[in-house]
Amino acid sequence: MPYFDEKNETLSEEQLRKLQSERLRETVRRSYENVECFRRRMDEAGIRPEDVRGVEDLGKLPFSYKSDLRDYYPYGLFAVPMEQVVRLHASSGTTGRRIVVGYTENDLSMWEECIARMLTAIGVGKADVVQISFGYGLFTGGFGVHGGAQRVGATVIPISSGNTQNQIRTMIDFGATVLCCTPSYAMYLAEEIEKLGVRDRLKLRVGVFGAEPWSEKMRAEIEAKLGIKAYDIYGLSEVMGPGVACECPEQSGMHVWEDHFLVEIIDPDTGRQLPPGESGELVFTSLTKEAFPVIRYRTRDVCRLIPERCRCGRTHIRMAKPAGRTDDMLIIRGVNVFPSQIEEVLLAVSGGEITPNYRIVVDRVNNTDTFEVEVEMSESFFSDNVRMIETFERRITEQLRSTLGIGAKVRLVNPNSLERSEGKAKRVLDLRAGKI
Amino acid sequence: MVIKQLSVFLENKPGYLLCAADSLAKNGVNIRALSLADTAEFGILRLIADRPEEGRRVLSDLGLVVRLTDVLAVSMDDTPGGMLTVLSCLGEAGINVEYMYASSGSGRRAVMSLQTSDTARADAILREHGMAEPSPEDLA
Numbered sequence: 001m002p003y004f005d006e007k008n009e010t011l012s013e014e015q016l017r018k019l020q021s022e023r024l025r026e027t028v029r030r031s032y033e034n035v036e037c038f039r040r041r042m043d044e045a046g047i048r049p050e051d052v053r054g055v056e057d058l059g060k061l062p063f064s065y066k067s068d069l070r071d072y073y074p075y076g077l078f079a080v081p082m083e084q085v086v087r088l089h090a091s092s093g094t095t096g097r098r099i100v101v102g103y104t105e106n107d108l109s110m111w112e113e114c115i116a117r118m119l120t121a122i123g124v125g126k127a128d129v130v131q132i133s134f135g136y137g138l139f140t141g142g143f144g145v146h147g148g149a150q151r152v153g154a155t156v157i158p159i160s161s162g163n164t165q166n167q168i169r170t171m172i173d174f175g176a177t178v179l180c181c182t183p184s185y186a187m188y189l190a191e192e193i194e195k196l197g198v199r200d201r202l203k204l205r206v207g208v209f210g211a212e213p214w215s216e217k218m219r220a221e222i223e224a225k226l227g228i229k230a231y232d233i234y235g236l237s238e239v240m241g242p243g244v245a246c247e248c249p250e251q252s253g254m255h256v257w258e259d260h261f262l263v264e265i266i267d268p269d270t271g272r273q274l275p276p277g278e279s280g281e282l283v284f285t286s287l288t289k290e291a292f293p294v295i296r297y298r299t300r301d302v303c304r305l306i307p308e309r310c311r312c313g314r315t316h317i318r319m320a321k322p323a324g325r326t327d328d329m330l331i332i333r334g335v336n337v338f339p340s341q342i343e344e345v346l347l348a349v350s351g352g353e354i355t356p357n358y359r360i361v362v363d364r365v366n367n368t369d370t371f372e373v374e375v376e377m378s379e380s381f382f383s384d385n386v387r388m389i390e391t392f393e394r395r396i397t398e399q400l401r402s403t404l405g406i407g408a409k410v411r412l413v414n415p416n417s418l419e420r421s422e423g424k425a426k427r428v429l430d431l432r433a434g435k436i
Numbered sequence: 437m438v439i440k441q442l443s444v445f446l447e448n449k450p451g452y453l454l455c456a457a458d459s460l461a462k463n464g465v466n467i468r469a470l471s472l473a474d475t476a477e478f479g480i481l482r483l484i485a486d487r488p489e490e491g492r493r494v495l496s497d498l499g500l501v502v503r504l505t506d507v508l509a510v511s512m513d514d515t516p517g518g519m520l521t522v523l524s525c526l527g528e529a530g531i532n533v534e535y536m537y538a539s540s541g542s543g544r545r546a547v548m549s550l551q552t553s554d555t556a557r558a559d560a561i562l563r564e565h566g567m568a569e570p571s572p573e574d575l576a
């Protein structure tokens with residue numbers, strides 16, 4: 001199995017912890033000296049930089065949040081003078097003001113390395129032609145992957161996103177072997193290629209897809225339609241950009257490059273660290289970033305780490321695909337439930353055509369959460385046969401139980417009986433507030 | 437004979453049944469026969485109406501899920517034993533009756549609506565046995 005940086009990708013547990021501890025101390029010290037927001041939080045919590053001796057003390061440190069990037073916009077969280085910043089990236093976000101992050105020369109080099117490790121692991125190198133259909137510009141996708149692809153010596157086509165006909169023509173004419181874009185765009189491209197009937201003229205063999213959530217089902221479809229291996233890449237601009245965690249040939253979880261990033265899973269309500277393997281909010285601390293170090297940055301992504309050693313030989317811990325956002329998460333009888341999971345079940349049970357309209361109703365009766373899923377009946381599920389409807393209802397119930405791990409009561413309701421606001425259906429009715 | 441029945445999904449909440457019947461009446465759709473299959477969770481309302489297509493439009497307008505389904509209609513003497521003949525013919529042919537409901541027709545005739553495991557074959561068998569088809573007045 002080829003490595004880009006074998007020594008660092010296969011460090012022993014002990015070596016990794018030692019390296020992380022050194023780098024954490026340094027990051028905390030530099031942030032304390034240069035970032036006012038962090039210094040104030042440390043002082044308020046009564047923690048001195050020297051109280052952090054190693055990774056075991058990580059839990060003592062204050063969290064940082066997306067709102068910090070808005071509050072200290074534009075350069076308030078930068079830890080180096082602007083003379084050392086060589087690149088800016090920004091995102092508008094769907095809510096509120098935009099945020100901006102900066103990179104030094106070393107930061108860009110580290111970013112390239114993270115992506116080069118992934119590309120090398122999945123067999124992409126000098127002989128490859130990499131079509132980068134992630135958006136270029138302030139968004140981190142295009143330039144992020146670009147640097148990594150160049151680092152492994154591949155031929156890069158910096159085509160950016162959009163103009164599907166031109167994408168396909170370029171892919172054919174330039175003999176692209178690797179496609180990098182969002183999974184939904186990959187899906188769209190695959191469909192267009194199918195329609196045009198030009199798949200035989202493609203040389204594609206690998207895809208690197210990320211920057212939005214996608215399912216295993218989607219992966220299987222993209223792989224089948226394009227005849228490629230599709231790999232997942234994770235990252236967010238606040239922490240660096242794509243490449244914080246990357247899949248390897250095993251396609252079973254993304255390696256978090258632990259010599260550069262410390263990863264924790266915490267309980268989003270209490271902030272307590274959770275044991276390995278449990279699901280909670282994903283939190284990152286950068287270990288080598290200079291311009292924009294982050295300490296215990298709360299991603300709001302809900303995720304699980306995979307503590308078992310990967311078969312590929314890399315020792316860095318893996319994270320599963322994020323299951324959703326903490327903002328959408330419900331905790332019912334101690335189990336995390338996302339509306340998206342319920343949507344998937346309904347879509348599957350109803351034949352994968354249209355998702356029935358639904359609503360989750362959670363209440364508390366006699367100290368126990370009640371969990372009901374109301375599903376609107378529609379012409380396509382309705383039959384004159386009582387047993388068929390009962391079977392439909394039972395299949396939803398069973399699928400929900402196996403997907404969520406807890407039982408839900410399914411209730412079929414009349415169409416259009418569920419409340420909508422501004423045309424959008426309200427998915428959750430939580431009546432538990434104030435009840436014991 | 438095979439006729440159109442209206443099947444309506446009803447969520448288990450009071451008021452829907454009344455609302456459906458009221459709307460049909462206001463729109464001049466005459467209900468000849470009616471049955472309600474009820475589970476703990478939901479119900480299916482089944483109706484034989486004089487104008488099924490108009491009935492479907494009216495009920496859909498109410499926001500209900502409606503489907504037109506085929507059922508068999510048989511006319512029989514409104515006397516003891518009338519129904520037995522129908523059931524034994526179908527039973528001998530191995531056809532299951534999934535549900536049935538009756539309404540009084542004109543005079544001393546009753547109309548039975550039947551859902552079976554094989555509508556076409558059941559129709560043929562009943563014709564063979566000389567079962568009477570409902571007259572237009574029976575269904576009006």
Ligand SMILES: [Zn+2]
Nearest residue numbers: 248310312314
């Ligand atoms: Zn691996």
